[in-house]
Amino acid sequence: MEKSKKNHKKLYIVLAVLLVVAALVFIRSGLPYLQRHYHIVHVNEKEAVAAKKMELGDRKVLTVYFTRVGNSGFEDDVDAVASASLMEENGKLIGNSGLLAQMANNCTGGDLYAITTEKKYPSSYNDTVSESAKENKQDGQLELAGELPDTSKYDTIIVVYPVWWGTIPKAVSSFFQQVDLQSKTIYVIATHGGSGVANSKNDLQKVTNGTVEEPVLEVYDKDVTKALPEVTEWIENLFKL
Ligand SMILES: Cc1cc2nc3c(=O)[nH]c(=O)nc-3n(C[C@H](O)[C@H](O)[C@H](O)COP(=O)(O)O)c2cc1C
Numbered sequence: 547m548e549k550s551k552k553n554h555k556k557l558y559i560v561l562a563v564l565l566v567v568a569a570l571v572f573i574r575s576g577l578p579y580l581q582r583h584y585h586i587v588h589v590n591e592k593e594a595v596a597a598k599k600m601e602l603g604d605r606k607v608l609t610v611y612f613t614r615v616g617n618s619g620f621e622d623d624v625d626a627v628a629s630a631s632l633m634e635e636n637g638k639l640i641g642n643s644g645l646l647a648q649m650a651n652n653c654t655g656g657d658l659y660a661i662t663t664e665k666k667y668p669s670s671y672n673d674t675v676s677e678s679a680k681e682n683k684q685d686g687q688l689e690l691a692g693e694l695p696d697t698s699k700y701d702t703i704i705v706v707y708p709v710w711w712g713t714i715p716k717a718v719s720s721f722f723q724q725v726d727l728q729s730k731t732i733y734v735i736a737t738h739g740g741s742g743v744a745n746s747k748n749d750l751q752k753v754t755n756g757t758v759e760e761p762v763l764e765v766y767d768k769d770v771t772k773a774l775p776e777v778t779e780w781i782e783n784l785f786k787l
Contacts, residue, residue, distance in 0.1 A: 613641025
């Protein structure tokens with residue numbers, strides 16, 4: 547009888563420990579995941595990107611970005627939007643990469659270009675994840691929409707993208723296979739949901755034949771709205787200001 551009581555006590559302790567571990571895992575990974583998928587972040591766009599233009603001499607900088615917003619069919623379906631994407635007060639949706647690209651572009655005073663695809667991704671986050679997995683298994687490039695920028699006018703390209711499946715979204719690799727990269731230096735800002743830059747920089751390096759330079763700036767998706775000081779410091783460091 548005494549032994550059985552002891553065994554029960556041990557079991558309760560083990561269960562309690564398991565419960566605490568499960569709670570910690572949920573707080574560390576589950577909550578950010580839920581937030582990313584189901585919670586829309588409100589942001590004051592103008593304030594978030596209000597950088598002071600830096601003096602870069604005769605450097606010509608193009609900031610290029612790809613984001614789910616503008617490439618998904620969710621403009622009419624805002625409630626279905628999962629947040630890794632942001633919403634300004636007036637209801638306009640802004641993707642994380644778009645916000646980071648505006649920050650960088652306001653610092654450099656260069657030009658801004660959004661990579662857009664002919665096809666639209668689903669409004670559902672999970673369906674987009676599946677679609678991207680399918681794309682990664684297929685050869686060939688994606689059809690891009692709109693006119694490509696004349697990259698011969700620039701010496702530096704800052705590319706901002708969300709890490710998708712540990713690599714660059716197919717739209718980004720398709721873009722870099724279609725533009726002139728002669729004598730260009732490419733810098734990367736990668737936004738992610740926890741994996742960091744993963745293989746994306748190395749994969750971009752292959753696509754661009756080795757023109758991507760360190761350091762890469764990684765921005766966790768939850769931190770994007772407050773990333774301006776980090777972006778500013780990173781750009782100052784790139785151009786040795
Ligand atoms: C298709 C897809 C795949 C993703 N894969 C990853 C990943 O491998 N690692 C990661 O940390 N986050 C991943 N994420 C999360 C995004 O990188 C992250 O939320 C990013 O900030 C979204 O930027 P955006 O609003 O510009 O699209 C993925 C998101 C999507 C939609």
